[in-house]
Amino acid sequence: MIKVLKPGLATSVQDLGREGYYHLGIPPSGALDQYALSAANHLVGNPAGAAGLECALVGPELEFQQDALVAVCGAQMPALLDGREQRPDTAFAVRAGQVLRFGFPTAGARAYLAVAGGIDVPEVLGSRSTYALGALGGFQGRKLMAGDLLPVGMPSGKTRPGASLPMALRQALGGEVVLRVVPGLYFHRLTEAAAQSFFTEAWTVGSEADRIGYRYKGGSALSFQPREQPFGAGSDPSNIVDSCYPIGSIQVPAGLE
Numbered sequence: 001m002i003k004v005l006k007p008g009l010a011t012s013v014q015d016l017g018r019e020g021y022y023h024l025g026i027p028p029s030g031a032l033d034q035y036a037l038s039a040a041n042h043l044v045g046n047p048a049g050a051a052g053l054e055c056a057l058v059g060p061e062l063e064f065q066q067d068a069l070v071a072v073c074g075a076q077m078p079a080l081l082d083g084r085e086q087r088p089d090t091a092f093a094v095r096a097g098q099v100l101r102f103g104f105p106t107a108g109a110r111a112y113l114a115v116a117g118g119i120d121v122p123e124v125l126g127s128r129s130t131y132a133l134g135a136l137g138g139f140q141g142r143k144l145m146a147g148d149l150l151p152v153g154m155p156s157g158k159t160r161p162g163a164s165l166p167m168a169l170r171q172a173l174g175g176e177v178v179l180r181v182v183p184g185l186y187f188h189r190l191t192e193a194a195a196q197s198f199f200t201e202a203w204t205v206g207s208e209a210d211r212i213g214y215r216y217k218g219g220s221a222l223s224f225q226p227r228e229q230p231f232g233a234g235s236d237p238s239n240i241v242d243s244c245y246p247i248g249s250i251q252v253p254a255g256l257e
Contacts (some may be wrong), residue, residue: 001151002062002119003064003149004146006062007148008059010210011056011143011144011177012132013128013138013139014037014052014054014119014128015050016137017034017127018124018125022247024124027247028247029131030129032054032110033074033112036075036111036171037052037054037073037112039071040072041118042174043073044114045158046117046156047118051129053144055075055077055110057102059077061100061102062099063097064096064098064099066096068091068117069093069160070115071117072088073165074108075109075110076107076108077101077103077105078102079101079102080100080103081094081099081100089170090163092162097181104154108173111179116159117153117156118152119152121137121151125137127199131213184249184250186240189240190222190224202218202219203216203218204217204218216250224237224238
């Protein structure tokens with residue numbers, strides 16, 4: 001068992017996601033950085049999709065009630081075992097009674113903690129990932145709280161302390177990324193100038209960001225082609241009649257900036 005002394009900002013149990021239920025309104029959930037979770041699992045001998053902890057911005061404080069093998073990958077968020085900093089992207093041993101804390105991230109936003117054996121919460125629809133809006137999966141369907149006791153599965157014993165991710169496989173965490181965007185069904189609603197500015201200007205992730213969505217700021221306000229609004233679309237020129245949309249789509253309201 002692992003006891004949560006302090007939960008951090010938004011720590012949750014995540015694996016690689018719950019596929020196949022989006023048509024029922026249930027999103028995949030899962031780790032936002034699947035590479036980091038898979039890497040941490042690899043270092044402790046777990047399958048890539050084993051459940052671990054996603055630690056966002058402010059990490060948790062955890063008391064281990066059993067010996068464990070642990071690895072932390074993803075954001076550069078120092079892991080402090082009884083106050084002693086551990087090497088990132090490297091498996092390390094934790095003894096029963098020791099406390100693991102996290103420092104503030106210097107790069108990236110989410111670190112992933114994997115424990116040999118995985119976080120052994122029940123599977124819901126084939127996944128242990130937390131879907132907080134639907135109170136589904138993870139630990140009681142929510143982010144962690146002080147006092148929670150997290151069960152740990154049986155370790156495989158395939159790795160030992162000191163297993164480390166090669167430097168060539170470690171993520172480069174910078175302040176700017178380039179996203180690949182495919183024009184969608186309603187892309188034609190933008191004016192030519194707005195479409196061009198959208199792809200050429202830099203956008204910044206605003207503070208209104210969580211696992212549900214990000215708000216982008218900093219670019220020019222977008223303009224729309226004039227038209228007679230169809231029934232059900234409302235008066236705003238950015239409105240469309242309700243339509244299905246893919247995971248990861250970008251919604252463009254009027255005056256986006």
